[in-house]
Amino acid sequence: MPAYTLPSPVTRPALEPKTAWLISSGDLREAPNRSGWPIQERMEAELARVFGDLGWNIRRANPVDPATGHGFISSQRMGLEVFTAIPEEAPLIVAEAVWQYSHHVLAGLRTHRGPILTVANFEGDAPGLVGLLGLNGGLTKMGKPYSSIWSVDFTDEWFLDGIRSWVETGSIAHDDSHVHPLPPLPATDEVALGRALAAQLTADKAIFGVFDEGCMGMYNAIIDDELMNPLGIYKERLSQSALWAEMQTVSEDDARGVLDWLLEHGMTFAFGSDEATELTERQVLLQARMYIALLRIADDFGLDAIGIQYQQGLKDICPASDLAEGIVNNAERPPVRSRDGSRVLWEGLPVPLANEADEGVAIDALITHRVWQAMGLDSANTLHDVRWGEEFDGTFVWVFEISGSVPPSHFAEGYAGATGWRQNPMYFPLGGSTIKGVSKAGEVVWSRVYIQDARLHVDLGRGSAIDLPAEETERRWQATNPEWPIMHAVLHGVTRDQFMARHKANHAQLVYAPDAETADRALTAKAAMFDALGVTVHLIGDARIAS
Numbered sequence: 001m002p003a004y005t006l007p008s009p010v011t012r013p014a015l016e017p018k019t020a021w022l023i024s025s026g027d028l029r030e031a032p033n034r035s036g037w038p039i040q041e042r043m044e045a046e047l048a049r050v051f052g053d054l055g056w057n058i059r060r061a062n063p064v065d066p067a068t069g070h071g072f073i074s075s076q077r078m079g080l081e082v083f084t085a086i087p088e089e090a091p092l093i094v095a096e097a098v099w100q101y102s103h104h105v106l107a108g109l110r111t112h113r114g115p116i117l118t119v120a121n122f123e124g125d126a127p128g129l130v131g132l133l134g135l136n137g138g139l140t141k142m143g144k145p146y147s148s149i150w151s152v153d154f155t156d157e158w159f160l161d162g163i164r165s166w167v168e169t170g171s172i173a174h175d176d177s178h179v180h181p182l183p184p185l186p187a188t189d190e191v192a193l194g195r196a197l198a199a200q201l202t203a204d205k206a207i208f209g210v211f212d213e214g215c216m217g218m219y220n221a222i223i224d225d226e227l228m229n230p231l232g233i234y235k236e237r238l239s240q241s242a243l244w245a246e247m248q249t250v251s252e253d254d255a256r257g258v259l260d261w262l263l264e265h266g267m268t269f270a271f272g273s274d275e276a277t278e279l280t281e282r283q284v285l286l287q288a289r290m291y292i293a294l295l296r297i298a299d300d301f302g303l304d305a306i307g308i309q310y311q312q313g314l315k316d317i318c319p320a321s322d323l324a325e326g327i328v329n330n331a332e333r334p335p336v337r338s339r340d341g342s343r344v345l346w347e348g349l350p351v352p353l354a355n356e357a358d359e360g361v362a363i364d365a366l367i368t369h370r371v372w373q374a375m376g377l378d379s380a381n382t383l384h385d386v387r388w389g390e391e392f393d394g395t396f397v398w399v400f401e402i403s404g405s406v407p408p409s410h411f412a413e414g415y416a417g418a419t420g421w422r423q424n425p426m427y428f429p430l431g432g433s434t435i436k437g438v439s440k441a442g443e444v445v446w447s448r449v450y451i452q453d454a455r456l457h458v459d460l461g462r463g464s465a466i467d468l469p470a471e472e473t474e475r476r477w478q479a480t481n482p483e484w485p486i487m488h489a490v491l492h493g494v495t496r497d498q499f500m501a502r503h504k505a506n507h508a509q510l511v512y513a514p515d516a517e518t519a520d521r522a523l524t525a526k527a528a529m530f531d532a533l534g535v536t537v538h539l540i541g542d543a544r545i546a547s
């Protein structure tokens with residue numbers, strides 16, 4: 001008789017032939033899950049049809065919960081339980097129509113032994129594509145093999161061929177002919193600059209101040225110290241509660257001074273009176289406090305870059321961080337003095353900013369800032385969500401649209417092109433102003449830092465932000481989130497599907513250069529800096545090293 005009753009894992013159901021299991025990771029917040037459920041149901045019906053045509057069944061691992069009215073996995077615990085209903089060897093579809101918190105499903109996916117397919121609807125109305133890309137980045141970081149595919153209406157041949165390949169072989173191959181290794185670097189001033197900046201960073205080091213690490217389940221956006229420190233970048237782990245406490249010490253006069261400055265510089269706000277659904281002056285004044293508090297804490301800790309997660313925790317305490325983040329990340333902004341009044345903090349300089357505490361962004365923002373400053377360029381750079389896109393006049397134009405703010409220098413009219421709309425009550429119960437506007441036409445360098453095979457990599461590309469007719473901009477806004485800033489981006493030498501298949505994050509990083517030749521030179525210096533820091537550089541599409 002053994003002395004103990006030995007525990008054993010829950011018994012999983014048996015595999016069934018020609019059957020794929022299906023799960024969907026959701027938001028932690030119930031409102032977006034409820035709102036996205038009809039879109040998810042439509043997608044799942046299309047998937048059932050496509051698999052059915054191939055003689056396959058799809059079995060949903062968890063039913064719709066009558067209490068919530070949706071079938072999303074809405075917590076890590078729920079994810080663990082749902083996975084006990086999935087055979088470990090089963091073909092598994094992760095279907096995403098909403099923004100999702102990857103950690104809800106990553107534990108189950110990590111030990112899953114069957115083929116994994118991530119799928120999204122290529123639609124703007126809910127950020128399912130954004131969720132898909134975040135999840136793909138997480139699986140890549142984990143070293144977990146997966147296939148991925150997307151479709152506008154689930155009838156196109158490319159999609160059907162992909163699904164056929166997955167059911168027959170367990171994988172889908174995508175075209176990566178647009179990805180090029182970094183060639184030997186020429187002896188140019190830009191390469192010398194990039195290498196010198198890398199040597200300075202590793203020798204003198206820099207600090208990234210992160211107000212609560214790990215935003216919205218974005219496992220892909222947590223860069224371990226072991227990978228970040230060799231670049232010379234060290235984390236200062238700060239708390240969002242310290243930010244809230246510091247906000248209480250800011251005087252009402254100082255907060256009002258920030259709002260007055262913004263109004264004097266042409267920013268407009270869509271003010272209303274209902275706190276629950278409209279933007280109010282009270283919300284903006286709290287955001288002004290956050291802006292001042294952020295710079296003072298950055299000064300106290302000698303930070304070189306900042307990130308705030310906001311969308312967990314702080315969202316239940318105060319209005320959105322976006323207004324503070326957008327202006328802190330802009331060279332021209334309301335002056336903030338040190339506590340003793342002797343210095344204007346970061347005068348004339350953007351503070352490199354990692355929205356949503358995305359640490360791939362933190363590295364990129366800091367490096368971009370240093371390269372662009374050294375070249376005498378506006379270094380204000382920002383992430384955007386890779387939200388959606390459609391052709392316009394025969395060219396595929398991406399909707400890059402981050403959920404709140406960009407530096408106002410990204411707008412043609414600067415602050416005068418910025419309007420403050422109330423953040424969406426569905427995600428941001430306590431409101432706060434966004435910085436809404438259209439990113440100006442111009443040459444851009446885009447990038448993404450990510451983890452693959454336990455190493456840091458960066459994809460570097462070139463693109464153009466373009467102007468679209470006002471009615472097309474409005475159509476794209478209405479099809480997505482009209483309160484958020486938008487960039488109409490054309491990526492050079494990369495098709496929609498090449499980009500989707502390759503990109504390892506929900507975010508892409510964007511920075512302007514005054515013309516194409518300068519953009520190529522700045523990209524070259526940035527590539528040289530990353531390379532000298534030991535990051536594997538990939539040139540995407542038409543990106544090239546300037547000689």
Ligand SMILES: C[C@H](O)[C@@H](O)[C@@H](O)C(=O)CO
Pocket residue numbers: 099127130216311356385402403427506507
């Ligand atoms: C409001 C939403 O949670 C967004 O913040 C989300 O879609 C993202 O921005 C993900 O990058």
